[in-house]
Amino acid sequence: MFYILIIVIILSISNLMRLKDYFFIILLIFFVSSQATASEINVYSARKEALIKPLLSKFSDETNIKINLVTGKADALLKRLETEGQNSPADLFITVDAGRLYRATEKGVLRKISSKTLNRYIEPKYRDPDGYWYGLSLRSRVIVLSKRIKENERFSNILVDGRPAMSYRQMARPEWKGQICIRSSGNIYNQSLVASMIARLGVKPTEKWAKDFVGNFARAPHGGDRDQIKAVAAGLCNLAVVNHYYLAKMLTSKDRDQAMAANQVFLVFPNQETNGAHVNISGAGITRFAPHPDNALRLLEYLVSEVAQSWYAKVNHEYPVRSGVGDLTDELANWGPFAIDDLDLSELGRLNSTALMLMDRVGWQ
Amino acid sequence: MAIRQTQKWSLVSIFIAMLFAIPVITIFVHLFYPQTDIWQHLTNTVLGTYVSNSIILVIGVSIGTFLLGVPSAWFCTMYNFPGRKIFAWALLLPLAIPAYIIAYTYSGLMDYSGPVQSNLRQWFEWNVGDYWFPSIHNIYGAIIFLSLVLYPYVYLLSRAAFLEQSPSLIEASRSLGANAFKNFFRVGITMGRPAIIGGIALAVMETLADYGTVQYFGVSTFTTGIFRTWFGFGDSNAAAHLAAMLMVTVFVFFILERWSRKKARYTDKARGRRGLLREKLGKKTSFLVFCLCFFTVFFGFILPAGQLLYWSFLTAGSMVDKDFFVITANTLLLAGITSVITLLLALIMVYGKRLSQSFLSEIVLRIVSIGYVLPGTVIAIGILIPFAWLDNHLNQIMVTSFDSNVGLLLSGSIFILIFSYCARFLAVSIYTIDASIEKISMNIDNAARSLGRSSASVLMKIHAPLMRSSLLTALLVVFVEVMKELPATLILRPFNFNTLAVRAYELASDERLADSSTAAIMIVVAGIIPVIILSQNISKRFDQNEQKT
Numbered sequence: 083m084f085y086i087l088i089i090v091i092i093l094s095i096s097n098l099m100r101l102k103d104y105f106f107i108i109l110l111i112f113f114v115s116s117q118a119t120a121s122e123i124n125v126y127s128a129r130k131e132a133l134i135k136p137l138l139s140k141f142s143d144e145t146n147i148k149i150n151l152v153t154g155k156a157d158a159l160l161k162r163l164e165t166e167g168q169n170s171p172a173d174l175f176i177t178v179d180a181g182r183l184y185r186a187t188e189k190g191v192l193r194k195i196s197s198k199t200l201n202r203y204i205e206p207k208y209r210d211p212d213g214y215w216y217g218l219s220l221r222s223r224v225i226v227l228s229k230r231i232k233e234n235e236r237f238s239n240i241l242v243d244g245r246p247a248m249s250y251r252q253m254a255r256p257e258w259k260g261q262i263c264i265r266s267s268g269n270i271y272n273q274s275l276v277a278s279m280i281a282r283l284g285v286k287p288t289e290k291w292a293k294d295f296v297g298n299f300a301r302a303p304h305g306g307d308r309d310q311i312k313a314v315a316a317g318l319c320n321l322a323v324v325n326h327y328y329l330a331k332m333l334t335s336k337d338r339d340q341a342m343a344a345n346q347v348f349l350v351f352p353n354q355e356t357n358g359a360h361v362n363i364s365g366a367g368i369t370r371f372a373p374h375p376d377n378a379l380r381l382l383e384y385l386v387s388e389v390a391q392s393w394y395a396k397v398n399h400e401y402p403v404r405s406g407v408g409d410l411t412d413e414l415a416n417w418g419p420f421a422i423d424d425l426d427l428s429e430l431g432r433l434n435s436t437a438l439m440l441m442d443r444v445g446w447q
Numbered sequence: 448m449a450i451r452q453t454q455k456w457s458l459v460s461i462f463i464a465m466l467f468a469i470p471v472i473t474i475f476v477h478l479f480y481p482q483t484d485i486w487q488h489l490t491n492t493v494l495g496t497y498v499s500n501s502i503i504l505v506i507g508v509s510i511g512t513f514l515l516g517v518p519s520a521w522f523c524t525m526y527n528f529p530g531r532k533i534f535a536w537a538l539l540l541p542l543a544i545p546a547y548i549i550a551y552t553y554s555g556l557m558d559y560s561g562p563v564q565s566n567l568r569q570w571f572e573w574n575v576g577d578y579w580f581p582s583i584h585n586i587y588g589a590i591i592f593l594s595l596v597l598y599p600y601v602y603l604l605s606r607a608a609f610l611e612q613s614p615s616l617i618e619a620s621r622s623l624g625a626n627a628f629k630n631f632f633r634v635g636i637t638m639g640r641p642a643i644i645g646g647i648a649l650a651v652m653e654t655l656a657d658y659g660t661v662q663y664f665g666v667s668t669f670t671t672g673i674f675r676t677w678f679g680f681g682d683s684n685a686a687a688h689l690a691a692m693l694m695v696t697v698f699v700f701f702i703l704e705r706w707s708r709k710k711a712r713y714t715d716k717a718r719g720r721r722g723l724l725r726e727k728l729g730k731k732t733s734f735l736v737f738c739l740c741f742f743t744v745f746f747g748f749i750l751p752a753g754q755l756l757y758w759s760f761l762t763a764g765s766m767v768d769k770d771f772f773v774i775t776a777n778t779l780l781l782a783g784i785t786s787v788i789t790l791l792l793a794l795i796m797v798y799g800k801r802l803s804q805s806f807l808s809e810i811v812l813r814i815v816s817i818g819y820v821l822p823g824t825v826i827a828i829g830i831l832i833p834f835a836w837l838d839n840h841l842n843q844i845m846v847t848s849f850d851s852n853v854g855l856l857l858s859g860s861i862f863i864l865i866f867s868y869c870a871r872f873l874a875v876s877i878y879t880i881d882a883s884i885e886k887i888s889m890n891i892d893n894a895a896r897s898l899g900r901s902s903a904s905v906l907m908k909i910h911a912p913l914m915r916s917s918l919l920t921a922l923l924v925v926f927v928e929v930m931k932e933l934p935a936t937l938i939l940r941p942f943n944f945n946t947l948a949v950r951a952y953e954l955a956s957d958e959r960l961a962d963s964s965t966a967a968i969m970i971v972v973a974g975i976i977p978v979i980i981l982s983q984n985i986s987k988r989f990d991q992n993e994q995k996t
């Protein structure tokens with residue numbers, strides 16, 4: 083397709099074509115491009131290519147179904163899906179935040195499906211009650227603390243039964259003044275965390291919490307999650323809030339600096355004494371106008387198979403959404419099981435803009 | 448006869464401009480939509496910060512790119528000093544590095560856990576907190592790094608202008624006893640103004656459109672605001688409203704600048720018959736100029752490229768696969784095609800404007816260029832909306848009259864991708880060519896036309912050779928820009944189609960800097976080759992002139 087276009091351009095530059103030839107070739111291009119074969123699936127994925135393509139290839143090899151992939155930012159893909167409307171070629175929309183799945187459902191670009199396999203392996207709290215979307219893997223927003231504070235007397239304050247324990251709310255206390263590193267409020271994981279707190283506590287108390295929390299920042303928020311871990315390792319702050327897999331990936335990094343930095347911190351799953359740590363999902367839904375819905379469903383079911391589920395863990399240190407999948411990485415095994423907040427994840431989407439406004443008001447950059 | 452030809456040119460030029468102004472118009476229309484609660488919230492809380500940060504950024508980058516770009520261009524063109532031949536092209540190299548990549552790279556180098564600070568701590572046995580170290584993650588850091596990768600625009604355009612300028616003025620100035628610096632201020636800046644302004648305008652627009660760098664550095668600008676409003680609040684109307692405001696402001700600003708030099712003529716009466724004899728600089732001046740050029744290249748290119756190279760040594764084994772070569776080929780072809788198309792379109796438009804000399808064609812040209820201040824994502828959406836609409840209607844027609852479901856013909860194909868690149872980068876070609884064509888006296892056109900030449904043949908036989916270095920410049924810059932382009936590619940690309948920039952970005956945004964370096968270094972390498980070839984070409988022509996005299 084691409085190469086036909088190049089030939090056309092070369093021909094036209096060299097003046098070999100007449101007007102009617104152009105017309106003919108354009109028709110040809112359209113014809114070629116619109117040839118939809120029955121055994122294929124078109125995927126729009128906000129999961130990065132490196133973190134999804136190997137799995138899709140595996141599925142292709144096993145089933146002989148060709149998979150066409152576009153990756154991009156979740157919101158942009160969603161907008162593309164929306165503007166393309168009923169002629170959109172997309173079958174499956176994969177993304178990495180429950181809020182986005184909620185938004186996709188709201189915009190009416192997903193379709194309801196019911197599948198025994200999906201319902202059997204995915205717990206109800208990780209899928210849409212109406213069956214518009216299904217979670218595929220879990221990521222927790224955790225607290226990372228500097229190992230240095232173990233020598234500090236304050237450390238005893240956070241010990242419960244001899245083990246460090248903290249809640250998200252605790253981070254707003256004055257003893258953490260100037261010691262917290264976190265990325266900006268533009269980051270969706272932070273927005274979802276605040277949305278989950280709003281769902282639990284209500285807007286007013288969350289706003290008060292956020293105000294104190296922002297007051298405890300060691301620096302203006304910037305950089306990614308790994309940068310926050312590095313900052314803790316370097317002693318710029320003592321506490322950072324990050325997605326758990328970034329720490330795991332740093333620990334196993336080939337880059338010595340990263341591995342060293344990661345070794346100077348330890349992880350605490352928050353809210354273990356109360357309602358459990360905040361988790362988010364990566365998930366997928368079949369599009370409303372999917373040209374190949376049956377294949378798409380087959381792929382979706384494959385994505386919760388045991389093989390696929392353990393792949394997420396191995397490649398990206400994410401927790402499988404299907405329980406009883408062995409083969410977690412060493413890092414995940416070391417951290418052990420933890421209590422998970424059982425908040426309905428579509429709440430994250432519903433409260434997203436409320437959370438963002440709140441963060442604007444308290445000056446969380 | 449002549450009049451009809453002129454009309455034809457300006458009609459074609461206006462038609463092309465309107466076509467590529469589609470995204471700008473789509474966004475502009477949003478100014479007239481009613482406002483939502485989100486808008487109220489924005490004006491109450493964050494809008495002020497967006498505006499002030501954007502203004503500081505623009506002023507900073509203007510000054511930065513001017514200081515790095517103009518003096519070096521002047522001295523490399525007009526004088527001889529040690530290393531001149533190398534600097535003449537090496538100063539262009541930072542153009543090949545995407546801004547967000549340089550931001551990531553310097554963060555890796557300068558962060559608390561990076562090699563610079565770690566070594567300092569080791570050498571002096573300091574602990575964290577014992578010493579003061581400037582943070583680069585703020586607006587000043589953003590200004591510095593954006594200037595470092597954007598000054599080549601200013602350098603390129605002003606160098607092309609200096610090269611095309613007849614030597615008589617500077618010789619007159621020299622004969623009046625002006626030294627190198629006085630010459631620079633009196634002749635260089637004055638005569639080069641359209642080109643310098645054009646270069647800075649490009650750098651400023653690129654700055655305003657930048658998302659990756661400012662977002663990573665935690666600086667809230669208009670652009671981050673647009674994204675936040677759109678993605679965070681899910682309010683595309685308010686987001687488009689912000690984008691439209693940005694566009695209109697910049698538009699008014701450029702019209703004012705244009706108007707302020709309306710009377711001035713930058714045409715060159717005695718142009719191009721012979722080259723300039725480069726004067727040798729004194730020892731002290733030579734040293735100063737050498738340092739300026741060296742450190743610019745060192746910080747803009749050698750250091751970040753070195754870091755990327757080091758990372759890619761660590762990771763290339765796992766990152767180079769069969770796909771990698773396909774991706775590289777895709778990227779090069781896409782960049783090649785787009786740069787040629789863009790050059791031709793811009794040439795037609797600029798020439799159409801010159802022939803008609805009408806206010807309308809001037810305005811239309813500015814409108815199509817203004818797309819450059821919009822973040823690529825916004826441009827992409829501005830294109831996607833009308834194209835998807837068109838496609839859906841086309842499909843409807845095909846289904847009802849031929850009973851064949853063709854799906855989306857234009858969107859979701861390579862066509863829309865190239866279209867969006869053109870819409871986004873036409874500004875680059877237009878500014879470059881426009882700055883250059885202004886220096887050709889209308890007398891030349893008139894003489895040729897009175898001798899019976901058609902307007903097309905004047906363009907091809909007279910203007911094109913005179914503007915050769917500027918045309919090459921336009922071609923080269925668009926080529927490199929397309930290779931680096933990310934946001935529009937991300938949204939609009941067809942299935943299974945990847946570019947180097949996408950690959951580098953995906954890995955970098957997953958905070959896998961080391962893994963992303965191989966793709967990034969490939970962009971840089973592929974960008975260097977055209978930079979060197981074209982730069983050699985420009986100076987070779989100049990040197991030939993020199994020998995003839």
